[in-house]
Amino acid sequence: MRRILVTGRGGQLATGLEAALPAQGFEALLVGQPEFEFDKPETVVAAFHALKPDAVVNCAAWTAVDAAEDDEAGAFRANALGPALLGRLTHEAGIPIIQISTDYVYDGLKGAPYLENDLPNPVGAYGRTKLAGEWAAQAANPRCIVLRTAWVFAPMGKNFLRTMLALGEQRPELRVVADQWGSPTAAPDLADAIAAILVRIRDQGWRDDFAGTHHATGGGFTNWHAFAEAIFTEAARHGAPRPKVHAITTADYPTKAKRPADGRLDNGKLAHVFGVALPPWEAGLARVMAALRQA
Numbered sequence: 071m072r073r074i075l076v077t078g079r080g081g082q083l084a085t086g087l088e089a090a091l092p093a094q095g096f097e098a099l100l101v102g103q104p105e106f107e108f109d110k111p112e113t114v115v116a117a118f119h120a121l122k123p124d125a126v127v128n129c130a131a132w133t134a135v136d137a138a139e140d141d142e143a144g145a146f147r148a149n150a151l152g153p154a155l156l157g158r159l160t161h162e163a164g165i166p167i168i169q170i171s172t173d174y175v176y177d178g179l180k181g182a183p184y185l186e187n188d189l190p191n192p193v194g195a196y197g198r199t200k201l202a203g204e205w206a207a208q209a210a211n212p213r214c215i216v217l218r219t220a221w222v223f224a225p226m227g228k229n230f231l232r233t234m235l236a237l238g239e240q241r242p243e244l245r246v247v248a249d250q251w252g253s254p255t256a257a258p259d260l261a262d263a264i265a266a267i268l269v270r271i272r273d274q275g276w277r278d279d280f281a282g283t284h285h286a287t288g289g290g291f292t293n294w295h296a297f298a299e300a301i302f303t304e305a306a307r308h309g310a311p312r313p314k315v316h317a318i319t320t321a322d323y324p325t326k327a328k329r330p331a332d333g334r335l336d337n338g339k340l341a342h343v344f345g346v347a348l349p350p351w352e353a354g355l356a357r358v359m360a361a362l363r364q365a
C-alpha cells in the first residue's frame with residue numbers, strides 16, 4: 071500500500087497530509103477542484119480511475135457551517151453523495167477509505183465526552199449532511215474508517231486561529247463565546263495520526279476492528295474563549311498584540327446555524343484500536359504557531 075488519494079487539495083487537512091504521508095513512505099496523490107468536484111461525479115470517477123490509489127482519505131467537504139443552512143442540498147451533494155461515490159469506488163477496487171467527519175453529528179447535550187456508540191443527533195444542516203456521509207461511505211465499503219474530528223486549525227486556510235490573529239491586529243478588544251466546549255485539533259497533528267493509521271494497515275494488513283467510527287481530536291478540552299486567550303498568549307510571546315478578550319455567551323453571538331454546546335469527544339477507541347493519540351491541543355497550537363512564524 072503506497073499510493074494514497076487525498077481529496078480536498080488546498081484544504082487544511084489535505085495540506086497537512088501532503089507533508090505527513092511522504093514522511094511515512096506514502097505517495098500523496100492530491101486532487102481538488104475543478105478536476106475533482108463532487109457536484110460533477112464523472113470527475114470523481116475519472117480521477118479515481120486515472121490515479122489507481124491503494125487507499126483514499128476523503129478530506130473534501132462543504133465546511134461552511136452557516137452557509138449549509140441556506141443550501142442543505144448543496145452541502146448534501148458534497149458531504150453525503152461524495153462519500154457515497156467514493157465508498158462505492160473504493161469497495162469496487164478492494165481498498166480502504168478514511169472518511170473525515172465531525173463532532174457536529176452530536177447535539178452537545180450529553181454533558182460528558184462522547185463515545186463512538188453514543189447516538190448522533192445533529193442540530194444543524196452541516197452535521198446532518200456529514201452524518202449522512204458517514205453512513206453512505208460505511209454502507210458502500212466495509213473497509214471504511216470514519217474519523218470524527220473537531221475545531222480544526224492550521225497555519226493556512228480559514229480557521230478560528232487565523233481569524234483571531236487577524237482581529238487581534240485590528241482591535242484592542244474582542245468578544246468570544248465561553249459556553250461552547252470542544253477540542254481544538256491541529257491539522258498537522260491529525261494528518262500525522264492518519265498517516266500512523268495507514269502505516270498500521272500497511273504493516274498489519276486490514277483488520278475488521280479497524281472499520282467503524284473513531285474520535286480523533288487534539289487531546290484535552292477547552293472553550294472558544296479560553297482557546298482565544300491561549301492563542302494570544304502564544305502570539306504575544308513573539309511580539310504580536312494582545313487584545314482584551316471578553317467572555318460572552320452563545321446567546322450574545324447569534325449565528326445562522328445552531329452548534330453543539332458541548333462537543334467533547336473521548337479518543338480512547340483510537341488509542342485502543344490503532345495505538346494512535348493526538349498530542350494535547352496546546353501542543354498543536356504551539357506547532358501551528360511555529361509554522362506560521364516560519365511562513
Ligand SMILES: NC(=O)c1ccc[n+]([C@@H]2O[C@H](COP(=O)([O-])OP(=O)(O)OC[C@H]3O[C@@H](n4cnc5c(N)ncnc54)[C@H](OP(=O)(O)O)[C@@H]3O)[C@@H](O)[C@H]2O)c1
Nearest residue numbers: 078081082083107108130131133148170172219220221222
Ligand atoms: N474545519 C473544521 O473545523 C472541521 C471540524 C470538524 C470536521 N472537519 C472535517 O474535516 C475535513 C477536512 O476539513 P478542512 O478543515 O481541511 O476543510 P477545508 O480547509 O474547508 O477544505 C475542504 C476542501 O474541500 C473542497 N471541497 C469543497 N466542496 C467540494 C466539492 N463539492 N467537491 C470537491 N471538493 C470540494 C474544498 O475546495 P475549495 O477550497 O476549492 O472549495 C477544500 O479544498 C472535512 O471533512 C470537514 O468536514 C473540519
